[in-house]
Amino acid sequence: MARILILGGTGEARALAAALTDVPGVDTVSSLAGRVRDPRMPVGDVRIGGFGGADGLDEWLRAHPVDAIVDATHPFAAQITSNAADAAHRRGIPHVVLRRPEWSARPGERWHRAADLVDAAALLPDLGTRVFLTIGRQGVDAFAGLNALWFLIRAIDPPDVATPPQSTLLLARGPFAVADEITLMREHRIDVLVTKNSGGGQTDAKLDAARTLGVPVLMIRRPPLPSATATVDDVAGAVEWIASVTR
Structure with missing residues (x-):
């Protein structure tokens, strides 16, 4: 059974957790920062609260091994994105950032x-x-x-x-x-x-x-992603990426 850590709090994170319930051989745990008082909860296992920086996430991963990490946090959650990239690199865990496309100015907008x-x-x-x-x-x-x-x-x-x-x-x-x-x-x-x-x-x-x-x-503007970070822009892309790193 492949264990996937979803760093969540977004609609994409909830949709990904739901999509993975139909994928044989995949189990998920979603992590929410706990900054919203009444968050919309994803399906599956959920943990709530910060990790305590990259070091804290590294320790959590040592105690709770996972096979891959999907960072599906808000595009402006720059600190957890940086911490996740750092901890994943330390532990040698495949890691991808799921980011919805940016808005672009359209005709008539100022x-x-x-x-x-x-x-x-x-x-x-x-x-x-x-x-x-x-x-x-x-x-x-x-x-x-x-x-x-x-x-x-x-x-x-x-x-x-x-x-x-x-x-x-x-x-x-x-x-x-x-x-x-x-x-x-x-x-x-x-x-x-x-x-x-x-x-x-x-x-x-x-x-x-x-x-x-x-x-x-x-x-x-969005904050930049950590260098050399793999990205997907929708849930289907994240599912495909998980399949590629857990076969």
């Missing part, structure tokens, strides 16, 4: 690109005054010093860091409908959307809404 959250905060005052901030709860403090701007902050759980003084918190989990996103942005008179280039279809309705309303988008 994108401004930021290297990271700090860069986005520096660029934002020149783009608008009423901000729809859709980066999740982590990193909101990068915008806490922008006293002259008003923010609608949408996240699954409340931020546990400093927030901008003029802000309203909206707790919600996607997917979202385009019509609802248009209504939301109109009601709050949004004139700039800030988001991470997460890709996927769970939260892309806000981009359609922004295009419809002529609202500019401040798009935060």
Whole structure:
């Protein structure tokens, strides 16, 4: 029986765990960071909580041997991705990153690109005054010093860091409908959307809404993957990769 560690927390990770239940000779354990209070749980064995860095993951792998690792974490979960690549290399375990394709600007969209959250905060005052901030709860403090701007902050759980003084918190989990996103942005008179280039279809309705309303988008680039990292961009590719390394 081949044992696969899925580093999860995304829809792709849950879909992969479900797909592998139909593959003979394959068993999975999914690991969730535990940062969301009420996570959507995958099928199969699940562990919740951090490993304690690359060293902690290495120790966990020593105690719980696996035959392959699929990193299906969020595209902006740079630290666990780095730790997983490091620990997999140390242990000599096959390792792949499952990353959904990035969003690309389409005709009619006005994108401004930021290297990271700090860069986005520096660029934002020149783009608008009423901000729809859709980066999740982590990193909101990068915008806490922008006293002259008003923010609608949408996240699954409340931020546990400093927030901008003029802000309203909206707790919600996607997917979202385009019509609802248009209504939301109109009601709050949004004139700039800030988001991470997460890709996927769970939260892309806000981009359609922004295009419809002529609202500019401040798009935060993904962090780079560790060097020499193998990647697949969908669940089917991950299943094929697992088959290739466990036969």
